[in-house]
Each structure stands twice: as C-alpha cells, then as structure tokens.
Amino acid sequence: MPALSLRLTTRSPEETQELGSRLGALLRGGEVILLLGDLGTGKTTFVQGLARGLGVKEYTKSPSFVLVNEYQGRVPLYHIDFYRIEGGAEAWDLGLEDYVQGPGVCAIEWAERGMSALPPERMIVRLRRISEDQREITLEPHGTRYERLVAELRETGR
Amino acid sequence: MYLAIDTSTSTAGVALLAEDGAIRSELTWVAGRNHTVELFGAIEQVLGQGKGPLSELRGVVVARGPGSFTGIRVGMSAAKGLAAGLGLPIVGVSTLEAEAIPYAWSGLPIWAVLDAGRGELAAALFQDAGSAWSKLEEEQILSTERLCQKVEQHSVFCGEMPPVAEAYIRERLRDQAVFPAGPARLRRAGYIGYLGWMRLSHGQSDDPVTLAPLYLRHPAVLEKEGGAL
Ligand SMILES: Nc1ncnc2c1ncn2[C@@H]1O[C@H](COP(=O)(O)OP(=O)(O)OP(=O)(O)O)[C@@H](O)[C@H]1O
Numbered sequence: 001m002p003a004l005s006l007r008l009t010t011r012s013p014e015e016t017q018e019l020g021s022r023l024g025a026l027l028r029g030g031e032v033i034l035l036l037g038d039l040g041t042g043k044t045t046f047v048q049g050l051a052r053g054l055g056v057k058e059y060t061k062s063p064s065f066v067l068v069n070e071y072q073g074r075v076p077l078y079h080i081d082f083y084r085i086e087g088g089a090e091a092w093d094l095g096l097e098d099y100v101q102g103p104g105v106c107a108i109e110w111a112e113r114g115m116s117a118l119p120p121e122r123m124i125v126r127l128r129r130i131s132e133d134q135r136e137i138t139l140e141p142h143g144t145r146y147e148r149l150v151a152e153l154r155e156t157g158r
Numbered sequence: 159m160y161l162a163i164d165t166s167t168s169t170a171g172v173a174l175l176a177e178d179g180a181i182r183s184e185l186t187w188v189a190g191r192n193h194t195v196e197l198f199g200a201i202e203q204v205l206g207q208g209k210g211p212l213s214e215l216r217g218v219v220v221a222r223g224p225g226s227f228t229g230i231r232v233g234m235s236a237a238k239g240l241a242a243g244l245g246l247p248i249v250g251v252s253t254l255e256a257e258a259i260p261y262a263w264s265g266l267p268i269w270a271v272l273d274a275g276r277g278e279l280a281a282a283l284f285q286d287a288g289s290a291w292s293k294l295e296e297e298q299i300l301s302t303e304r305l306c307q308k309v310e311q312h313s314v315f316c317g318e319m320p321p322v323a324e325a326y327i328r329e330r331l332r333d334q335a336v337f338p339a340g341p342a343r344l345r346r347a348g349y350i351g352y353l354g355w356m357r358l359s360h361g362q363s364d365d366p367v368t369l370a371p372l373y374l375r376h377p378a379v380l381e382k383e384g385g386a387l
Pocket residue numbers: 010011012013014015016037038039040041042043044045046109132133134135
C-alpha cells in the first residue's frame with residue numbers, strides 16, 4: 001500500500017456511504033474516482049455516498065452514453081459502470097473522454113476493465129469483503145491533487 | 159445554397175453559402191456543452207439572416223472532427239437529419255482542415271491543432287504547395303513535444319491551441335513557428351462550408367450511411383485488458 005493511502009474498515013453499508021459522502025464533500029469537479037473490487041463489495045454503495053456528499057438531489061439519465069448515469073449536485077456526478085466493457089478502446093469509443101474532461105466528478109465501477117482509457121491522475125478506491133458486513137476500503141491517491149484529498153479526508157475524520 | 163454546421167468543440171458555428179460559394183450569413187458562438195439545445199436556433203437564425211429558405215438548399219456540410227465526442231455527434235445527426243429530410247447531398251469535412259485552409263495562401267506548412275486533453279494535441283498538417291492543397295499528415299493525437307520534432311521548416315500553427323502548448327512551441331521553435339493573432343484563430347463554419355462547397359459544386363458527396371465522425375483514439379488506449387490491479 002503506497003504511503004499516502006488511507007485504509008479503514010467499515011461495518012455496515014451506512015458506514016461505507018458515510019465515507020463516500022465525506023470524500024464527496026471535498027470534491028470540486030474534474031476528479032476521477034475508480035472503484036475496484038469484486039461483485040457486491042460496495043462500489044455502488046460508496047458512490048451513493050459520494051452523491052450525497054456532492055449534494056445530489058435529482059436523478060437524470062445520460063442521453064448519449066448508456067453506461068453513464070448523470071446526477072446534478074454541487075457539480076455534476078457521472079456514475080459510470082465498466083462492467084460490460086472489454087478494454088479501454090471500447091470505453092473510449094463510447095465517448096468516455098467527454099466525461100473525464102467534463103466539469104463533473106467521474107466515479108467508475110469496474111474501472112480495471114478499461115484502465116488504459118483513464119487518466120493517470122486519479123483516486124483508486126479498493127474494496128474488499130472481510131465478512132458479511134465488513135469491508136476493507138483503501139483510498140489510493142495518484143497525483144498531488146488526490147494526495148491532498150486524502151490528507152483532507154484524514155483531517156475531517158478526526 | 160449550402161448549409162454548413164460545426165459543433166466540433168465548445169466553439170460552434172453555422173454558415174449559409176450561396177451557389178457560388180460566397181458566404182451569405184454566418185454565426186459563431188461559444189456553445190460550451192449545450193450544442194443540442196442551441197444548434198437549431200442558430201440554424202434558423204442563419205437561414206433567416208441569409209434569406210435562404212430551406213427549399214433553396216442544395217447541400218449540407220458538416221464538420222466531422224476531431225473534437226468532442228458528444229459535440230461532433232450533435233452536428234452530425236442534425237446534418238444527416240436535414241439532408242435526409244430535404245433529400246439533399248451531404249459532405250463531411252475535417253475540422254482541422256477548416257482551421258488550416260485560411261492560411262493556404264502562405265504556401266507554408268500549416269499545423270492545425272485542437273486540444274485533445276491530458277496534455278496532448280489532435281493535429282494534422284496541410285500545405286498549398288504550388289497549386290495543390292494537400293494533407294501531408296493525417297489527423298492524429300500526439301504530444302506537443304512530438305509535434306515539435308516533426309517540424310522541419312517555417313510553419314504556421316493554428317487552431318484551438320491550449321496556452322501551455324503554444325508557450326512550449328514558441329519556446330522550442332522560436333522563429334520557425336508562426337502564430338496567427340487573436341480573433342484570426344476563431345474557427346469559422348464559413349470555411350467548413352467552403353471546403354464542402356468545393357466538393358458539392360463538383361457533384362461529389364458522401365454516403366450519408368457511412369459518413370462518420372472523425373473521432374481519434376488516444377494512442378495509449380488498448381483494445382483488450384482486464385484482470386487484477
Ligand atoms: N460494510 C459494507 N459496505 C458496503 N456494503 C455492504 C457492507 N456490508 C454489507 N454490505 C452489502 O453489500 C452489498 C454491496 O452492494 P453494491 O451494489 O454496493 O456492490 P457493488 O460493488 O457495486 O457490486 P457490483 O459489482 O455488482 O456492482 C449491499 O447489499 C450491501 O448491503
């Protein structure tokens with residue numbers, strides 16, 4: 001685990017959402033957050049928290065990119081799922097770049113299926129199932145902007 | 159008359175050209191990400207101002223990119239819809255060629271660029287050598303450094319250049335790089351229309367079924383991948 005990473009264990013879906021929400025509250029737009037973890041580890045649960053932290057109230061369906069759900073918050077949240085993607089080329093050809101370059105926050109589940117289409121600066125969130133109700137969550141920043149976010153998150157956790 | 163539509167980037171444009179290629183009206187505006195909402199109003203405005211009723215249109219020209227994925231598709235589907243609805247021929251034009259053509263008279267190599275994001279550029283090279291206007295390098299994504307390595311002589315640099323890229327090119331190429339000033343850099347649908355008119359007025363057009371956006375893929379993007387990280 002890289003030195004600047006933050007690792008903790010949540011004991012319920014609510015706790016995972018709470019962590020997502022704390023991160024969401026710190027985002028300014030333009031961030032890329034990749035969620036890695038097996039089926040049912042809590043990626044979507046974490047993104048629900050992100051949405052709350054970003055002040056998302058209403059739900060809209062993205063018109064042009066079927067793998068994206070776009071939410072309006074303080075800044076837009078693009079909730080993207082690579083589950084059915086095979087390789088970066090497919091993600092790219094579906095117009096991913098407009099979201100990555102967009103004003104909002106990209107939260108991408110199953111990002112490992114199209115990693116090459118994603119920018120090198122990003123926050124990786126790894127989720128691992130420990131037991132029925134426990135998840136080990138590691139926030140791994142890549143790039144100074146994300147390192148700062150993790151540092152701020154540590155502050156708010158005190 | 160011919161209608162030209164360009165929604166390649168956040169700067170959008172619509173132009174109406176007469177039978178002889180002369181511009182009758184033209185509109186350029188910053189659409190941001192609102193192409194879908196703003197395009198049809200702009201088309202109505204340009205047709206009205208240019209006194210070109212739909213019934214007098216003889217062809218539709220559209221910018222194919224490179225540029226923003228969503229942006230290009232908005233213009234492309236609008237142009238295809240109009241062409242199909244009115245039974246008109248359609249022509250797709252390279253957005254970078256439209257950036258370069260205003261400087262054809264210089265006789266110099268012309269690098270037209272757009273911001274491809276992540277510190278890279280979409281670029282193509284054109285030149286009017288003698289009497290033939292030609293594309294010397296296809297549209298591609300490359301770093302500013304790589305672009306500079308390709309420059310061998312006095313060249314024009316135009317297009318929507320990110321300020322960091324411009325500073326780098328100026329620093330590295332010095333007098334070899336010529337930059338048009340200020341408003342001259344604005345991409346104009348009039349030039350999209352002009353490039354399309356050259357083909358349409360010679361009876362050429364594209365197949366509306368196969369005409370596709372010119373959407374460049376970043377070279378680092380892989381076809382297949384996956385597995386653990
Ligand atoms: N500590 C926890 N954090 C998150 N989810 C938890 C936790 N404990 C139990 N759960 C349960 O795990 C499930 C997580 O589902 P979720 O849809 O968030 O997973 P996912 O990683 O998005 O799955 P998929 O790979 O199918 O997209 C939920 O049913 C949730 O109630």
